Amino acid sequence: MSRSYCYPYPHPAITTDVVVFSIQAQRLQVLLIRRRQPPYQGMWALPGGFLNIDEDLETCARRELEEETGIRDVFLEQLYTFGKPERDPRERVVSVVYYALAPFDRLDPVAASDADAARWFPLDALPTLAFDHEQVIQVAHQRLMAKLHYSTLAFQLLPETFTLSELQGVYEAVLQTPLDKRNFRRKILGLGRLKQTGELRRNGRHRPARVFRLEHPEQVEFIR
Amino acid sequence: MSRSYCYPYPHPAITTDVVVFSIQAQRLQVLLIRRRQPPYQGMWALPGGFLNIDEDLETCARRELEEETGIRDVFLEQLYTFGKPERDPRERVVSVVYYALAPFDRLDPVAASDADAARWFPLDALPTLAFDHEQVIQVAHQRLMAKLHYSTLAFQLLPETFTLSELQGVYEAVLQTPLDKRNFRRKILGLGRLKQTGELRRNGRHRPARVFRLEHPEQVEFIR
Protein backbone atom coordinates (compact mmCIF):
# COMPACT_ATOMS: atom_id res chain seq x y z
CA MET A 1 0.00 0.00 0.00
CA SER A 2 1.91 2.96 -1.27
CA ARG A 3 -0.36 5.91 -1.68
CA SER A 4 0.47 9.57 -1.61
CA TYR A 5 -0.83 12.59 0.24
CA CYS A 6 -1.66 15.69 -1.73
CA TYR A 7 -2.24 19.30 -0.78
CA PRO A 8 -3.23 22.39 -2.78
CA TYR A 9 0.01 24.08 -1.73
CA PRO A 10 3.41 22.68 -0.68
CA HIS A 11 3.93 21.52 2.90
CA PRO A 12 7.28 21.32 4.64
CA ALA A 13 8.11 18.19 6.58
CA ILE A 14 8.24 18.37 10.36
CA THR A 15 10.71 16.49 12.51
CA THR A 16 11.55 16.50 16.16
CA ASP A 17 15.11 16.15 17.37
CA VAL A 18 16.32 15.69 20.90
CA VAL A 19 19.49 16.87 22.59
CA VAL A 20 20.01 14.40 25.44
CA PHE A 21 22.44 15.48 28.11
CA SER A 22 23.98 13.35 30.78
CA ILE A 23 27.04 13.45 32.97
CA GLN A 24 29.80 10.89 32.84
CA ALA A 25 33.34 11.15 34.09
CA GLN A 26 32.68 14.66 35.43
CA ARG A 27 31.86 15.88 31.94
CA LEU A 28 28.65 16.92 30.27
CA GLN A 29 27.84 14.43 27.52
CA VAL A 30 25.52 14.49 24.53
CA LEU A 31 23.96 11.42 22.97
CA LEU A 32 24.41 11.09 19.21
CA ILE A 33 23.43 8.49 16.67
CA ARG A 34 25.22 7.53 13.51
CA ARG A 35 23.17 8.10 10.40
CA ARG A 36 22.55 4.95 8.38
CA GLN A 37 21.05 6.71 5.38
CA PRO A 38 21.69 9.77 3.28
CA PRO A 39 21.86 12.63 3.66
CA TYR A 40 24.96 12.86 5.85
CA GLN A 41 25.21 9.06 5.82
CA GLY A 42 27.71 7.76 8.36
CA MET A 43 27.88 11.08 10.21
CA TRP A 44 26.78 11.67 13.76
CA ALA A 45 23.49 13.46 14.42
CA LEU A 46 20.90 14.10 17.09
CA PRO A 47 18.27 11.41 17.57
CA GLY A 48 14.99 12.43 15.98
CA GLY A 49 12.64 11.84 13.10
CA PHE A 50 9.47 12.72 11.29
CA LEU A 51 6.27 13.69 13.05
CA ASN A 52 3.34 11.34 12.56
CA ILE A 53 0.25 13.09 11.34
CA ASP A 54 -1.79 12.58 14.52
CA GLU A 55 1.01 12.69 16.99
CA ASP A 56 1.73 15.37 19.54
CA LEU A 57 5.13 17.04 19.17
CA GLU A 58 6.39 15.91 22.55
CA THR A 59 5.10 12.40 21.97
CA CYS A 60 7.04 12.30 18.73
CA ALA A 61 10.21 13.43 20.46
CA ARG A 62 9.84 10.76 23.16
CA ARG A 63 9.02 8.06 20.62
CA GLU A 64 11.99 8.79 18.40
CA LEU A 65 14.23 9.03 21.42
CA GLU A 66 13.20 5.62 22.66
CA GLU A 67 13.32 4.00 19.23
CA GLU A 68 16.77 5.25 18.47
CA THR A 69 18.43 5.18 21.86
CA GLY A 70 16.31 3.18 24.30
CA ILE A 71 16.01 6.16 26.63
CA ARG A 72 12.57 6.79 28.14
CA ASP A 73 10.89 8.48 31.08
CA VAL A 74 13.33 11.34 31.28
CA PHE A 75 12.87 15.06 31.72
CA LEU A 76 12.06 16.57 28.31
CA GLU A 77 11.33 20.16 27.36
CA GLN A 78 10.90 22.03 24.10
CA LEU A 79 13.95 24.06 23.17
CA TYR A 80 13.52 25.90 19.88
CA THR A 81 12.26 25.36 16.37
CA PHE A 82 14.81 25.44 13.57
CA GLY A 83 13.51 26.06 10.10
CA LYS A 84 16.01 27.64 7.72
CA PRO A 85 14.92 26.60 4.22
CA GLU A 86 18.24 25.01 3.30
CA ARG A 87 18.92 23.06 6.48
CA ASP A 88 18.00 19.69 4.95
CA PRO A 89 19.12 18.93 1.38
CA ARG A 90 16.19 16.57 0.68
CA GLU A 91 13.19 18.75 1.20
CA ARG A 92 12.08 21.61 3.35
CA VAL A 93 12.24 20.43 6.95
CA VAL A 94 11.24 22.31 10.05
CA SER A 95 12.61 20.72 13.21
CA VAL A 96 11.08 21.21 16.61
CA VAL A 97 13.95 20.50 18.98
CA TYR A 98 13.64 19.25 22.54
CA TYR A 99 16.28 18.71 25.14
CA ALA A 100 16.32 15.91 27.69
CA LEU A 101 18.25 15.15 30.85
CA ALA A 102 19.20 11.60 31.72
CA PRO A 103 20.47 10.57 35.16
CA PHE A 104 23.77 8.79 34.79
CA ASP A 105 22.49 5.66 36.51
CA ARG A 106 19.93 5.03 33.81
CA LEU A 107 21.92 4.98 30.64
CA ASP A 108 22.28 2.21 28.24
CA PRO A 109 21.46 3.85 24.97
CA VAL A 110 23.12 1.10 23.03
CA ALA A 111 20.81 -1.57 24.44
CA ALA A 112 17.72 -0.76 22.40
CA SER A 113 19.45 -0.01 19.14
CA ASP A 114 22.45 -1.53 17.42
CA ALA A 115 25.79 -1.25 19.07
CA ASP A 116 27.88 1.58 17.67
CA ALA A 117 24.80 3.32 16.30
CA ALA A 118 24.42 5.44 19.43
CA ARG A 119 27.18 6.93 21.56
CA TRP A 120 27.79 9.53 24.21
CA PHE A 121 30.22 12.32 23.37
CA PRO A 122 31.59 14.94 25.73
CA LEU A 123 30.13 18.31 24.84
CA ASP A 124 33.59 19.75 24.40
CA ALA A 125 34.71 16.98 22.04
CA LEU A 126 31.89 16.51 19.58
CA PRO A 127 32.49 14.97 16.18
CA THR A 128 31.49 16.78 13.02
CA LEU A 129 27.71 16.75 12.97
CA ALA A 130 25.04 16.42 10.33
CA PHE A 131 22.67 19.28 9.46
CA ASP A 132 22.81 22.29 11.78
CA HIS A 133 23.03 20.05 14.83
CA GLU A 134 26.15 21.69 16.19
CA GLN A 135 24.35 25.01 16.59
CA VAL A 136 21.33 23.20 17.98
CA ILE A 137 23.45 21.66 20.71
CA GLN A 138 24.96 25.03 21.53
CA VAL A 139 21.52 26.54 21.99
CA ALA A 140 20.52 23.62 24.20
CA HIS A 141 23.62 24.00 26.34
CA GLN A 142 22.96 27.71 26.81
CA ARG A 143 19.41 26.99 27.89
CA LEU A 144 20.58 24.34 30.30
CA MET A 145 23.15 26.65 31.87
CA ALA A 146 20.59 29.41 32.25
CA LYS A 147 18.01 27.17 33.85
CA LEU A 148 20.43 25.69 36.37
CA HIS A 149 20.52 29.11 38.00
CA TYR A 150 16.83 29.44 38.65
CA SER A 151 15.37 25.96 38.74
CA THR A 152 15.80 22.48 40.14
CA LEU A 153 16.77 21.13 36.72
CA ALA A 154 20.14 19.85 37.90
CA PHE A 155 18.50 17.06 39.87
CA GLN A 156 17.22 15.56 36.63
CA LEU A 157 20.80 14.64 35.87
CA LEU A 158 21.17 12.68 39.11
CA PRO A 159 19.78 9.43 40.50
CA GLU A 160 17.16 9.67 43.20
CA THR A 161 19.79 9.75 45.89
CA PHE A 162 23.09 11.51 45.64
CA THR A 163 25.79 13.18 47.63
CA LEU A 164 26.38 16.91 47.74
CA SER A 165 29.62 16.46 45.88
CA GLU A 166 27.83 14.66 43.09
CA LEU A 167 25.33 17.50 42.89
CA GLN A 168 28.11 20.05 42.80
CA GLY A 169 29.76 17.99 40.08
CA VAL A 170 26.64 18.33 37.97
CA TYR A 171 26.67 22.10 38.28
CA GLU A 172 30.36 22.24 37.50
CA ALA A 173 30.06 19.97 34.48
CA VAL A 174 27.15 21.91 33.01
CA LEU A 175 28.50 25.36 33.75
CA GLN A 176 32.06 24.27 32.98
CA THR A 177 33.42 26.20 35.89
CA PRO A 178 34.53 25.25 39.41
CA LEU A 179 32.35 26.28 42.35
CA ASP A 180 33.16 26.97 45.99
CA LYS A 181 32.19 23.98 48.09
CA ARG A 182 31.04 25.83 51.20
CA ASN A 183 29.04 28.44 49.33
CA PHE A 184 27.48 25.80 47.12
CA ARG A 185 26.34 23.72 50.08
CA ARG A 186 24.97 26.67 51.97
CA LYS A 187 22.92 27.74 48.99
CA ILE A 188 21.59 24.30 48.09
CA LEU A 189 20.72 23.34 51.66
CA GLY A 190 19.19 26.80 52.10
CA LEU A 191 16.52 25.85 49.58
CA GLY A 192 15.13 23.52 52.21
CA ARG A 193 14.25 20.90 49.61
CA LEU A 194 16.95 18.33 50.31
CA LYS A 195 16.43 15.54 52.82
CA GLN A 196 19.14 13.35 54.24
CA THR A 197 18.36 9.68 53.76
CA GLY A 198 20.52 8.73 56.72
CA GLU A 199 22.74 6.53 54.60
CA LEU A 200 26.39 7.10 54.04
CA ARG A 201 28.05 6.49 50.73
CA ARG A 202 31.45 4.84 50.94
CA ASN A 203 33.29 5.61 47.80
CA GLY A 204 37.01 5.18 48.17
CA ARG A 205 39.61 5.60 50.83
CA HIS A 206 38.26 8.71 52.42
CA ARG A 207 35.44 9.86 54.65
CA PRO A 208 32.02 8.57 53.52
CA ALA A 209 29.54 11.12 52.18
CA ARG A 210 26.01 11.69 53.43
CA VAL A 211 23.30 10.75 51.00
CA PHE A 212 20.47 13.15 50.11
CA ARG A 213 17.22 13.02 48.26
CA LEU A 214 15.14 15.82 46.69
CA GLU A 215 11.67 16.27 48.16
CA HIS A 216 9.67 16.40 44.92
CA PRO A 217 12.17 15.35 42.28
CA GLU A 218 9.65 14.93 39.50
CA GLN A 219 8.66 18.57 39.35
CA VAL A 220 11.19 21.04 38.11
CA GLU A 221 10.56 24.21 40.05
CA PHE A 222 11.68 27.77 39.97
CA ILE A 223 13.94 28.58 42.86
CA ARG A 224 15.66 31.57 44.38
CA MET B 1 -2.83 27.11 -12.44
CA SER B 2 -4.10 24.90 -9.68
CA ARG B 3 -1.81 21.97 -9.16
CA SER B 4 -1.30 19.91 -6.07
CA TYR B 5 1.69 18.87 -4.04
CA CYS B 6 2.05 15.22 -3.13
CA TYR B 7 4.16 13.37 -0.62
CA PRO B 8 4.64 9.69 0.19
CA TYR B 9 3.42 10.32 3.74
CA PRO B 10 1.14 12.99 5.20
CA HIS B 11 2.58 16.40 6.09
CA PRO B 12 1.13 18.77 8.64
CA ALA B 13 0.75 22.41 7.70
CA ILE B 14 3.00 24.97 9.35
CA THR B 15 1.91 28.42 10.34
CA THR B 16 3.53 31.23 12.23
CA ASP B 17 1.55 33.40 14.62
CA VAL B 18 2.67 36.54 16.38
CA VAL B 19 1.73 37.93 19.77
CA VAL B 20 2.33 41.66 19.44
CA PHE B 21 2.51 43.58 22.69
CA SER B 22 2.35 47.29 23.15
CA ILE B 23 1.48 49.71 25.90
CA GLN B 24 -1.39 52.12 25.75
CA ALA B 25 -3.16 53.91 28.55
CA GLN B 26 -0.79 52.35 31.12
CA ARG B 27 -1.93 48.88 30.14
CA LEU B 28 -0.29 46.07 28.27
CA GLN B 29 -2.13 45.50 25.01
CA VAL B 30 -2.23 42.68 22.49
CA LEU B 31 -2.97 43.10 18.82
CA LEU B 32 -5.70 40.85 17.42
CA ILE B 33 -7.32 40.44 14.05
CA ARG B 34 -10.83 39.43 13.28
CA ARG B 35 -11.03 36.24 11.24
CA ARG B 36 -12.81 36.69 7.92
CA GLN B 37 -12.99 32.99 7.08
CA PRO B 38 -13.80 29.74 8.81
CA PRO B 39 -12.81 28.21 11.07
CA TYR B 40 -13.69 30.55 13.91
CA GLN B 41 -15.05 33.07 11.42
CA GLY B 42 -15.73 36.44 13.00
CA MET B 43 -13.71 35.64 16.10
CA TRP B 44 -10.56 37.39 17.20
CA ALA B 45 -7.22 35.68 16.72
CA LEU B 46 -3.50 36.33 16.59
CA PRO B 47 -2.11 37.58 13.31
CA GLY B 48 -0.35 34.82 11.41
CA GLY B 49 -0.57 32.46 8.49
CA PHE B 50 0.93 29.65 6.49
CA LEU B 51 4.64 29.26 5.89
CA ASN B 52 5.76 29.54 2.30
CA ILE B 53 7.83 26.60 1.18
CA ASP B 54 11.08 28.53 0.77
CA GLU B 55 10.58 31.04 3.50
CA ASP B 56 12.42 31.29 6.77
CA LEU B 57 10.23 31.00 9.87
CA GLU B 58 11.01 34.47 11.13
CA THR B 59 10.52 35.94 7.68
CA CYS B 60 7.11 34.36 7.56
CA ALA B 61 6.18 35.81 10.93
CA ARG B 62 7.26 39.31 9.86
CA ARG B 63 5.50 39.04 6.51
CA GLU B 64 2.20 37.93 7.98
CA LEU B 65 2.47 40.57 10.67
CA GLU B 66 2.95 43.33 8.13
CA GLU B 67 0.28 42.03 5.76
CA GLU B 68 -2.33 41.75 8.44
CA THR B 69 -1.51 44.66 10.70
CA GLY B 70 0.92 47.02 8.92
CA ILE B 71 3.47 46.62 11.71
CA ARG B 72 7.09 46.20 10.65
CA ASP B 73 10.63 46.62 11.91
CA VAL B 74 9.85 45.66 15.48
CA PHE B 75 11.58 43.40 17.95
CA LEU B 76 10.56 39.81 17.22
CA GLU B 77 11.62 36.61 18.93
CA GLN B 78 10.54 32.99 18.73
CA LEU B 79 8.35 31.96 21.65
CA TYR B 80 7.23 28.34 21.42
CA THR B 81 5.84 25.86 18.94
CA PHE B 82 2.31 24.64 19.48
CA GLY B 83 1.32 21.42 17.79
CA LYS B 84 -1.44 19.51 19.53
CA PRO B 85 -3.10 17.38 16.81
CA GLU B 86 -6.58 18.81 17.37
CA ARG B 87 -5.74 22.50 17.61
CA ASP B 88 -7.04 23.34 14.11
CA PRO B 89 -10.26 21.69 12.93
CA ARG B 90 -9.27 21.83 9.24
CA GLU B 91 -6.08 19.85 9.14
CA ARG B 92 -3.08 19.15 11.29
CA VAL B 93 -1.37 22.48 11.91
CA VAL B 94 1.83 23.13 13.79
CA SER B 95 2.23 26.76 14.71
CA VAL B 96 5.58 28.37 15.42
CA VAL B 97 4.70 31.35 17.56
CA TYR B 98 6.72 34.54 17.85
CA TYR B 99 6.20 37.51 20.07
CA ALA B 100 6.85 41.11 19.11
CA LEU B 101 7.14 44.40 20.95
CA ALA B 102 5.89 47.61 19.38
CA PRO B 103 6.76 51.07 20.76
CA PHE B 104 3.58 52.99 21.37
CA ASP B 105 4.61 55.82 19.06
CA ARG B 106 4.64 53.55 16.03
CA LEU B 107 1.23 52.00 16.00
CA ASP B 108 -1.35 52.24 13.38
CA PRO B 109 -2.25 48.66 12.78
CA VAL B 110 -5.48 49.58 11.11
CA ALA B 111 -3.74 51.59 8.39
CA ALA B 112 -2.48 48.67 6.34
CA SER B 113 -5.51 46.46 6.65
CA ASP B 114 -9.22 47.17 6.77
CA ALA B 115 -10.61 49.15 9.63
CA ASP B 116 -12.12 46.96 12.33
CA ALA B 117 -10.14 43.96 11.12
CA ALA B 118 -7.30 44.66 13.57
CA ARG B 119 -7.57 46.02 17.09
CA TRP B 120 -5.61 46.38 20.30
CA PHE B 121 -7.04 44.72 23.39
CA PRO B 122 -5.82 45.11 26.95
CA LEU B 123 -4.25 41.85 28.08
CA ASP B 124 -6.62 41.70 31.02
CA ALA B 125 -9.71 42.18 28.86
CA LEU B 126 -9.29 39.89 25.89
CA PRO B 127 -12.28 38.70 23.88
CA THR B 128 -12.91 35.02 23.34
CA LEU B 129 -10.19 33.84 21.01
CA ALA B 130 -9.93 31.37 18.15
CA PHE B 131 -7.84 28.19 18.39
CA ASP B 132 -5.60 27.90 21.45
CA HIS B 133 -4.62 31.54 21.18
CA GLU B 134 -5.56 32.39 24.73
CA GLN B 135 -3.00 29.96 26.11
CA VAL B 136 -0.48 31.17 23.55
CA ILE B 137 -0.85 34.73 24.79
CA GLN B 138 -0.42 33.58 28.37
CA VAL B 139 2.83 31.87 27.52
CA ALA B 140 4.02 34.98 25.72
CA HIS B 141 3.17 37.18 28.67
CA GLN B 142 5.06 34.90 31.03
CA ARG B 143 8.10 35.03 28.80
CA LEU B 144 7.89 38.79 28.58
CA MET B 145 7.67 39.16 32.35
CA ALA B 146 10.62 36.84 32.87
CA LYS B 147 12.81 38.62 30.34
CA LEU B 148 12.12 42.08 31.75
CA HIS B 149 14.08 41.03 34.81
CA TYR B 150 17.29 40.12 33.06
CA SER B 151 17.35 41.98 29.76
CA THR B 152 16.85 45.34 28.13
CA LEU B 153 13.65 44.13 26.50
CA ALA B 154 11.49 46.82 28.08
CA PHE B 155 13.04 49.50 25.89
CA GLN B 156 11.54 47.83 22.82
CA LEU B 157 8.17 49.03 24.08
CA LEU B 158 9.29 52.65 24.17
CA PRO B 159 10.17 55.29 21.58
CA GLU B 160 13.83 56.21 21.19
CA THR B 161 13.56 58.82 23.88
CA PHE B 162 11.53 58.54 27.00
CA THR B 163 11.26 59.66 30.58
CA LEU B 164 12.02 57.50 33.57
CA SER B 165 8.37 57.51 34.54
CA GLU B 166 7.45 56.19 31.12
CA LEU B 167 10.01 53.42 31.50
CA GLN B 168 8.68 52.56 34.93
CA GLY B 169 5.20 52.54 33.45
CA VAL B 170 6.30 49.88 30.98
CA TYR B 171 7.61 47.66 33.75
CA GLU B 172 4.47 48.16 35.78
CA ALA B 173 2.16 47.44 32.86
CA VAL B 174 3.99 44.27 31.89
CA LEU B 175 4.49 42.96 35.42
CA GLN B 176 1.08 44.23 36.49
CA THR B 177 2.43 45.41 39.79
CA PRO B 178 3.48 48.83 41.13
CA LEU B 179 7.19 49.52 41.65
CA ASP B 180 9.02 51.82 44.02
CA LYS B 181 10.12 54.92 42.16
CA ARG B 182 13.40 55.50 43.96
CA ASN B 183 14.52 51.89 43.83
CA PHE B 184 13.53 51.63 40.21
CA ARG B 185 15.53 54.67 39.21
CA ARG B 186 18.59 53.64 41.16
CA LYS B 187 18.60 50.26 39.52
CA ILE B 188 17.98 51.46 35.97
CA LEU B 189 20.49 54.28 36.15
CA GLY B 190 22.93 51.88 37.78
CA LEU B 191 23.06 49.93 34.54
CA GLY B 192 24.99 52.84 33.06
CA ARG B 193 23.27 52.46 29.73
CA LEU B 194 20.93 55.45 29.84
CA LYS B 195 21.99 58.84 28.52
CA GLN B 196 20.22 62.10 29.19
CA THR B 197 19.38 63.90 26.00
CA GLY B 198 19.32 67.25 27.78
CA GLU B 199 15.74 67.90 26.77
CA LEU B 200 12.89 68.24 29.17
CA ARG B 201 9.47 66.86 28.48
CA ARG B 202 6.62 69.15 29.48
CA ASN B 203 3.60 67.01 29.92
CA GLY B 204 0.94 68.71 31.98
CA ARG B 205 0.77 71.11 34.83
CA HIS B 206 3.63 69.74 36.82
CA ARG B 207 7.39 69.63 36.83
CA PRO B 208 8.87 68.64 33.43
CA ALA B 209 10.68 65.31 33.17
CA ARG B 210 14.20 64.73 31.90
CA VAL B 211 14.40 62.82 28.67
CA PHE B 212 16.66 59.78 28.28
CA ARG B 213 17.88 57.57 25.50
CA LEU B 214 19.30 54.02 25.61
CA GLU B 215 22.86 53.68 24.38
CA HIS B 216 22.39 50.73 22.00
CA PRO B 217 18.63 50.35 21.79
CA GLU B 218 18.66 47.90 18.87
CA GLN B 219 20.40 45.14 20.75
CA VAL B 220 18.54 43.44 23.56
CA GLU B 221 21.15 42.53 26.12
CA PHE B 222 21.37 40.51 29.24
CA ILE B 223 21.73 42.67 32.28
CA ARG B 224 22.35 42.21 35.94
Place this chain on the structure above:
DNA sequence: TCAAAAGTGTTAGGCTTACACCCATGC
Protein backbone atom coordinates in the same frame (compact mmCIF):
# COMPACT_ATOMS: atom_id res chain seq x y z
C1' DT C 1 -2.19 78.70 45.54
C1' DC C 2 -3.08 74.27 44.32
C1' DA C 3 -2.81 69.92 41.98
C1' DA C 4 0.11 66.78 39.83
C1' DA C 5 4.02 64.35 38.62
C1' DA C 6 9.37 64.80 39.00
C1' DG C 7 13.05 64.12 41.65
C1' DT C 8 15.91 62.65 45.64
C1' DG C 9 18.92 59.25 50.45
C1' DT C 10 19.22 56.40 54.11
C1' DT C 11 18.89 52.29 56.69
C1' DA C 12 18.38 47.31 57.71
C1' DG C 13 18.55 42.86 56.29
C1' DG C 14 19.77 39.33 53.26
C1' DC C 15 22.60 37.36 49.83
C1' DT C 16 27.12 36.62 47.67
C1' DT C 17 31.88 35.95 47.74
C1' DA C 18 36.30 34.78 49.33
C1' DC C 19 38.84 32.01 52.05
C1' DA C 20 41.52 27.36 55.15
C1' DC C 21 41.49 23.78 58.10
C1' DC C 22 40.03 19.37 60.50
C1' DC C 23 37.55 14.70 59.80
C1' DA C 24 36.80 9.92 58.56
C1' DT C 25 38.15 6.36 55.84
C1' DG C 26 40.95 2.73 53.00
C1' DC C 27 45.18 1.40 51.73
Place this chain on the structure above:
DNA sequence: GCATGGGTGTAAGCCTAACACTTTTGA
Protein backbone atom coordinates in the same frame (compact mmCIF):
# COMPACT_ATOMS: atom_id res chain seq x y z
C1' DG D 1 50.57 7.34 58.53
C1' DC D 2 49.20 9.26 54.51
C1' DA D 3 46.39 10.31 50.66
C1' DT D 4 41.76 11.40 49.47
C1' DG D 5 37.59 13.59 49.30
C1' DG D 6 33.90 15.03 53.17
C1' DG D 7 32.60 18.43 56.01
C1' DT D 8 32.43 23.09 58.35
C1' DG D 9 32.17 29.25 59.72
C1' DT D 10 33.05 34.00 59.33
C1' DA D 11 33.59 38.61 57.63
C1' DA D 12 33.10 42.25 53.93
C1' DG D 13 30.73 44.02 50.33
C1' DC D 14 26.85 44.33 47.59
C1' DC D 15 22.12 44.33 46.44
C1' DT D 16 17.27 44.79 47.81
C1' DA D 17 13.37 46.70 49.97
C1' DA D 18 11.04 49.87 52.63
C1' DC D 19 9.98 54.39 53.31
C1' DA D 20 8.38 60.51 52.71
C1' DC D 21 9.25 64.88 51.51
C1' DT D 22 10.72 68.80 48.38
C1' DT D 23 10.69 70.76 43.57
C1' DT D 24 8.81 72.53 39.41
C1' DT D 25 5.33 73.53 36.55
C1' DG D 26 0.52 74.93 34.46
C1' DA D 27 -3.90 76.15 35.39
